Amino acid sequence: MTTPQTHPVYVIGGGPGGLAVAATLREQGVRAVVLEKSDAVGASWRRHYDRLRLHTTRRLSALPGLKIPRSFGRWVARADVVRYLEKYAEVHDLEIVTGVEVTRIEREEARARAGGDGDPGAGGRKRSRKRPDADADGHWVLHATGGRRLVGSAVVVATGYNHTPRVPDWPGLDAYAGTPGREFVHASAYRDPRPYEGRDVLVVGVGNTGAEIAADLAEGGAARVRLAVRTAPYIVRRSTAGWPSQRTGILVRRLPAGLVDRATGLLGRFITADLSAYGLPRPEGGLYSRVRQGAIPVQDVGLVAAVRAGKVEPVAAVTSFDGDGVVLADGSRITPDAVVAATGYERALEPLLGHLGVLDERGRPVARGARCPDGVPGLYFTGFTNPISGMFREMALDAERIARRIARQRAR
Numbered sequence: 289m290t291t292p293q294t295h296p297v298y299v300i301g302g303g304p305g306g307l308a309v310a311a312t313l314r315e316q317g318v319r320a321v322v323l324e325k326s327d328a329v330g331a332s333w334r335r336h337y338d339r340l341r342l343h344t345t346r347r348l349s350a351l352p353g354l355k356i357p358r359s360f361g362r363w364v365a366r367a368d369v370v371r372y373l374e375k376y377a378e379v380h381d382l383e384i385v386t387g388v389e390v391t392r393i394e395r396e397e398a399r400a401r402a403g404g405d406g407d408p409g410a411g412g413r414k415r416s417r418k419r420p421d422a423d424a425d426g427h428w429v430l431h432a433t434g435g436r437r438l439v440g441s442a443v444v445v446a447t448g449y450n451h452t453p454r455v456p457d458w459p460g461l462d463a464y465a466g467t468p469g470r471e472f473v474h475a476s477a478y479r480d481p482r483p484y485e486g487r488d489v490l491v492v493g494v495g496n497t498g499a500e501i502a503a504d505l506a507e508g509g510a511a512r513v514r515l516a517v518r519t520a521p522y523i524v525r526r527s528t529a530g531w532p533s534q535r536t537g538i539l540v541r542r543l544p545a546g547l548v549d550r551a552t553g554l555l556g557r558f559i560t561a562d563l564s565a566y567g568l569p570r571p572e573g574g575l576y577s578r579v580r581q582g583a584i585p586v587q588d589v590g591l592v593a594a595v596r597a598g599k600v601e602p603v604a605a606v607t608s609f610d611g612d613g614v615v616l617a618d619g620s621r622i623t624p625d626a627v628v629a630a631t632g633y634e635r636a637l638e639p640l641l642g643h644l645g646v647l648d649e650r651g652r653p654v655a656r657g658a659r660c661p662d663g664v665p666g667l668y669f670t671g672f673t674n675p676i677s678g679m680f681r682e683m684a685l686d687a688e689r690i691a692r693r694i695a696r697q698r699a700r
């Protein structure tokens with residue numbers, strides 16, 4: 289008889305977070321099936337812009353059970369991240385079903401359950417049967433593309449912090465984007481600077497992505513690059529005298545924010561760049577307090593030099609679009625040929641599990657790692673924080689915690 293204990297654990301998402309959990313579950317002897325909506329693992333890394341490298345070190349970005357090859361260098365290139373993830377799935381012999389998008393998950397109490405642990409590869413629905421003798425704890429039902437209905441003993445949601453591109457609701461945007469000779473893209477669609485050669489480009493947003501794309505455009509032959517800044521960021525060196533800023537992030541992670549703010553304030557010019565003379569104001573608030581509010585410092589991979597050389601010009605935030613132009617917060621109107629919006633992403637978890645009451649007011653899961661949301665056993669999340677210590681590293685740690693917890697639950 290199939291008991292709930294023999295239902296697999298479903299892991300939604302075949303990015304680094306999901307793969308790490310599947311591998312550690314397997315290590316613990318628990319069957320895990322990864323459901324990935326695209327046609328291969330590491331989908332987000334296949335799509336990122338070409339020049340991207342991990343800004344966390346190779347050593348501190350490895351997932352459980354497989355080192356990142358030394359030959360990939362200290363700062364691993366995007367294409368090598370993809371290679372690593374492919375190898376990771378292969379080495380751990382992970383059970384991955386691609387082309388399956390999970391659209392909704394539901395907790396079903398055992399006594400009301402209709403049976404059938406549909407094979408995700410098989411496509412259609414399986415014949416269902418009432419199972420009045422099933423466990424008191426219940427289980428999870430996943431609804432997925434192709435009419436699939438899959439039953440799992442637990443679910444790990446690893447659908448990504450950067451799930452759906454976010455574009456602010458700017459007045460006039462549609463008219464600008466529809467004007468001949470004008471172009472508007474979200475940063476998720478940016479690959480390389482070639483299409484922008486000789487053109488006047490405005491990059492909106494100075495997170496890590498906006499900062500790097502602006503530098504890429506400036507180095508890649510755009511005629512003019514402006515960078516619209518709403519909130520001035522801390523810009524830190526990727527490493528100082530060989531010491532990666534990620535290591536500092538790991539060391540200070542559990543310290544009081546005020547203490548770290550004071551220390552980074554004192555170290556000031558050694559670890560952060562001051563571009564106030566070039567139109568980018570000094571950031572307000574302490575570095576670590578800002579991190580706690582979700583504003584990760586920008587790692588400098590070319591922006592500082594580009595701004596100092598006048599190749600990237602900081603300008604005020606975008607407030608609206610006006611015909612073929614863009615209106616900025618200081619009242620000026622500029623007419624770039626193209627706008628690249630590096631304005632972030634949504635978690636977009638609401639359709640999947642908003643009805644379960646497990647998301648906070650910003651749409652983020654209320655629990656992470658080995659902890660399930662209160663009253664919702666068997667539902668785990670990984671990859672929904674943006675820690676200063678590096679997300680690959682945190683996902684690796686969370687994977688071990690989640691796998692240990694699930695294995696313990698099963699052993700009971």
Ligand SMILES: Cc1cc2nc3c(=O)[nH]c(=O)nc-3n(C[C@H](O)[C@H](O)[C@H](O)COP(=O)(O)OP(=O)(O)OC[C@H]3O[C@@H](n4cnc5c(N)ncnc54)[C@H](O)[C@@H]3O)c2cc1C
Nearest residue numbers: 301303304305325331342343344389390447448671679680
């Ligand atoms: C530009 C950029 C650079 C980054 N650089 C670093 C870095 O240097 N170091 C670091 O530690 N972190 C970095 N990160 C942060 C983070 O490590 C990565 O975003 C990482 O890919 C997150 O892994 P993940 O598995 O949580 O999500 P993702 O890699 O986004 O994977 C999620 C997967 O889930 C799939 N999926 C989504 N919804 C569904 C669904 N409903 N059903 C089935 N499948 C679904 C997607 O297709 C995708 O394959 C970076 C992020 C970005 C955006």
